[in-house]
Amino acid sequence: xxxxxxxxxxxxxxxIIPENPVYRQLLGMCPTxxxxxxxxxxxxxxxxxxxVLICANVITSLIRNALKPHLRILVFTLTIxxxxxxxxxxxxxxxxxxxxxxxxxxxxxxxxCIIIARCEVCASxxxxxTALADALGCAIGFALGLSSIATVREILGTGxxxxxxxxxxxxxxxxxxxxxxxxxxxxxLLLGLAEWFGAARKKAGRS
Amino acid sequence: xxxxxxxxxxxxAQAWLILLLxxxxxxxxxxxxxxxxxxxxxxxxxxxxxxxPRLVPGGxxxxxxxxxxxxxxxxxxxSEEGKHLGWVLPASGQGFADKIELLVGLDRRAGKITGLYxxxxxxxxxxxxxxxxxxxxxxxxxxxxAAEPLRVVKRKPRPGSGExxxxxxxxxxxxxxxxxxxxxxxxxxxxxxxxxxxxEKE
Numbered sequence: 013x014x015x016x017x018x019x020x021x022x023x024x025x026x027x028i029i030p031e032n033p034v035y036r037q038l039l040g041m042c043p044t045x046x047x048x049x050x051x052x053x054x055x056x057x058x059x060x061x062x063x064v065l066i067c068a069n070v071i072t073s074l075i076r077n078a079l080k081p082h083l084r085i086l087v088f089t090l091t092i093x094x095x096x097x098x099x100x101x102x103x104x105x106x107x108x109x110x111x112x113x114x115x116x117x118x119x120x121x122x123x124x125c126i127i128i129a130r131c132e133v134c135a136s137x138x139x140x141x142t143a144l145a146d147a148l149g150c151a152i153g154f155a156l157g158l159s160s161i162a163t164v165r166e167i168l169g170t171g172x173x174x175x176x177x178x179x180x181x182x183x184x185x186x187x188x189x190x191x192x193x194x195x196x197x198x199x200x201l202l203l204g205l206a207e208w209f210g211a212a213r214k215k216a217g218r219s
Numbered sequence: 220x221x222x223x224x225x226x227x228x229x230x231x232a233q234a235w236l237i238l239l240l241x242x243x244x245x246x247x248x249x250x251x252x253x254x255x256x257x258x259x260x261x262x263x264x265x266x267x268x269x270x271x272p273r274l275v276p277g278g279x280x281x282x283x284x285x286x287x288x289x290x291x292x293x294x295x296x297x298s299e300e301g302k303h304l305g306w307v308l309p310a311s312g313q314g315f316a317d318k319i320e321l322l323v324g325l326d327r328r329a330g331k332i333t334g335l336y337x338x339x340x341x342x343x344x345x346x347x348x349x350x351x352x353x354x355x356x357x358x359x360x361x362x363x364x365a366a367e368p369l370r371v372v373k374r375k376p377r378p379g380s381g382e383x384x385x386x387x388x389x390x391x392x393x394x395x396x397x398x399x400x401x402x403x404x405x406x407x408x409x410x411x412x413x414x415x416x417x418x419e420k421e
Contacts, residue, residue, distance in 0.1 A: 046344065078236050087237060094244040098251050105258040108266065115348065116316070116341040192345070 017138055020145035027149025034157025035206040039125045044158060045195040047117050051174045054162035055155070056110050060103065060118055062151035064095040065127050066144065072135035073143035079136060088131040089122070096121045126154060164198045165189045263338065267309065267322060271296055274324030274334035275305040283307070289410030296324075303327055309338070310403030315391040317341040319350070323400055325365060329408050335360040335400065347392035356393070359383045360400065365408065368401040 018026065033039045043061070047053045068091045072079075079087060100118045103111040111118065121127070130150055135143040166172060169189030171179040188194050268280040271294065278296035286295045294307040305327050311320040319342070324334035337351040349355045362379055363369060369381050371394045376382035385393040 075236065075240075080233060080236070083233065083237060087240060090237065090240055090244060094248060097248055101251055101255045101259065105255040105262065108259075108262040116344060119341070 017134070017142075020142040023134060023138075023142055023146035024149035027146060027151075027153045028156065029153070032153040032157060032206075033126045033150055034154060034161075035203060037126075037129070038203075039129060040154060040157075041199075042120060043117055043124065044161065044199060045192070047114060048158055048162040048165055048195060048198075049169065049190040050166045051159060051162045053110065053113050054158040056103070056107065057114060057117065058151070058155035058158050060096075060099040061121055061124060061126070061154055062147075063099050064092060064121055064124075065130060065151050065154075066147040067095045068092045068127055069130055069135040069143040069147035070140060072131045073138065073140045076136050076138075084132075084136060085128070088128050088136075091131075092127050093122050126150060160202060161195070161198050164202065165194050169194060266338065267294070267307065270322055270336045271307055274307050274322060274336055275326070276333065278304050278307075288407070289413055291407055291410050293407065305329075305333055306407070308403055308407050310399050312395065312399035312402065314340060314350075314395040315342050315347050315389070319392075319395060319399060321396065321399055321403075323360075323403060325404070325407070329404070329411050330365055332360050332363045332365050332400070332404070335396075337396075342392045343389065346386070347389040349386045349389060350392050350396050356384075356386055356396075365404050368405070369397045371397050 027033070031037060034041075034044055040061070043057050047057045068088070071091050072088060075087070096119060099121070100111075103114070103118060130143075130146055134146040138146075163173060166174075166189075167178055168186045170185055171177060171181075171183040186194070189198070268283065271278045271280045271283050275296040277298050279299045282297040282299060282301060283294050284297070286293055292309060295303065296305045296307055298304050306325040306329060308323045308325060309320070310323055311318055313319070318339070319337065320339040322336040322338055323332060324336075325331070326333055335357045337357070340348060340350060342348045342350060351357070359376060360369070360383065363381055363383075364379065367381050369383050371385045371390070372382045373385050373390075376384045383393065383397055
């Protein structure tokens with residue numbers, strides 16, 4: 013990361029697959045495990061996180077030249093907490109049922125390491141355009157991570173996807189998939205799969 | 220003197236950005252609250268009235284009205300035919316993690332608890348948040364006498380004895396809910412008695 017660092021486009025693409033927050037960086041595991049028992053809560057969480065991530069990255073990048081190195085984490089946390097509170101109040105006002113489902117996990121976005129990592133790695137060092145692209149890429153990557161796990165869990169656990177029936181009526185719901193153990197099982201299996209694909213592609217590229 | 224000023228200036232040079240941001244963020248949060256606050260309170264009110272039939276059996280959300288009794292806000296629950304059945308009492312207090320907001324259902328004379336509902340809580344997921352679970356916790360409140368304070372026990376409670384079974388691993392959340400219910404019910408009963416004494420007859 014010498015000199016001016018990666019370009020905006022590189023940042024954007026990196027966030028989606030090559031440095032996917034869930035599958036490659038293993039960050040944000042708390043919401044990844046907790047709110048992926050259905051697509052709707054997973055997408056709401058992804059949306060709220062995206063809002064906070066984008067706002068925090070843009071603000072941090074705008075003030076990056078005035079940041080004191082030893083006070084930077086304090087500034088990041090202050091910025092993130094502000095936008096999380098806005099997102100939380102917004103959900104309470106306009107999506108009260110979903111806000112109840114997500115419960116404490118919305119205020120817990122404050123401690124989501126993805127956001128603080130992006131502020132530290134990218135936004136506090138690069139221009140606003142790059143920081144915005146970086147936040148967008150990571151937000152998409154996080155949404156992909158959450159929705160892939162939620163897809164597996166909701167379909168196997170309830171036979172539905174986004175509340176719409178996918179599997180035939182005779183499907184025996186795998187109750188464990190919507191319970192906490194299902195989150196660990198799915199995350200583990202999908203992580204293994206992602207690693208396996210990554211390794212296979214690397215091998216193919218070398219030979 | 221000069222040394223003091225220099226020190227203050229040094230601190231300001233360090234902290235001006237944080238002070239500025241705190242001011243900016245604080246005022247923007249206040250603005251958000253002014254815009255969204257009424258909507259959030261309305262949602263809570265709708266949720267409260269939606270729970271009326273479950274908290275006081277036979278109660279009608281449409282007929283019931285908010286009243287203020289001796290400074291305490293409560294809902295006077297009426298049946299569809301307009302018969303006074305009981306009360307829904309909002310109660311809140313400190314839990315393990317954050318404020319817990321409850322709704323307590325009471326019968327007409329506030330002598331018996333007819334139901335409990337958790338309006339808002341941020342207790343530990345998987346432990347303390349079982350307070351909102353009917354089968355694990357809330358069911359113990361239904362039918363309890365309201366005259367005596369409820370007690371938390373760690374064994375099978377005797378029905379109607381004022382004993383509430385604690386949630387395993389969440390004793391503080393369990394006792395917090397009991398304390399909030401006890402305080403609210405005690406104050407409400409006092410207000411009700413005062414009114415009855417003043418009016419002589421209901």
